[in-house]
Amino acid sequence: MSRKFLILFSVLLVTIASGCSFGMVSEKITEEKAEIIAIEDAPKFKSDNSKFKVYKTEQIDKGWRVMVSSLEPPHEEVAPNIWYEISVNGNIIVRENMALEE
Numbered sequence: 001m002s003r004k005f006l007i008l009f010s011v012l013l014v015t016i017a018s019g020c021s022f023g024m025v026s027e028k029i030t031e032e033k034a035e036i037i038a039i040e041d042a043p044k045f046k047s048d049n050s051k052f053k054v055y056k057t058e059q060i061d062k063g064w065r066v067m068v069s070s071l072e073p074p075h076e077e078v079a080p081n082i083w084y085e086i087s088v089n090g091n092i093i094v095r096e097n098m099a100l101e102e
Contacts, residue, residue, distance in 0.1 A: 082099075
């Protein structure tokens with residue numbers, strides 16, 4: 001009886017361990033998904049502004065660097081004022097205010 005229990009316990013343990021490790025594997029996000037994450041977060045970071053646009057996106061070792069420009073107040077030249085670094089799995093690593101006057 002103890003041998004059957006040990007076999008059953010081993011099978012159960014291997015099944016649970018395999019299931020947990022598969023759940024942790026995630027796909028790398030695309031440039032488009034990184035931009036969506038930044039644009040969706042920007043109004044939370046700068047709540048006084050409501051219009052945002054991706055200024056530039058670069059691939060980096062950690063994932064993506066997305067520079068976002070606030071379209072308020074209107075300026076003659078569009079310039080980035082929020083800097084994001086987004087990991088390959090979609091987490092925001094860095095969120096920094098780049099606007100000099102704020």
